[in-house]
Amino acid sequence: MVNQSNIQLEPGWRRALAGEFEKPYMRELKAFLLEQKASGKTIYPPGPLIFNALNSTPLEHVKVVILGQDKWTL
Secondary structure, three states: OOOOHHHOOOOOHEEEEEEEHHOHHHHHHHHHHHHHHHHHOOOOOOOOOOHHHHHOOOHHHHHOOOOOOOOOOO
């Protein structure tokens, strides 16, 4: 189980995503990241900033969310 009390997340987003934190993929992802960090690897963004983009705008003000992984280079 993912400890949601440690997650810094705007309350509207926290309510909307609460079920996701309990799913197997999220538990596996957390375990993987903790393992990598324990082995000395640097994880970005730092823990407190993982959901920083969602904290910038309360869920009730959001109409569309576009997720991306890699920055674009021109």
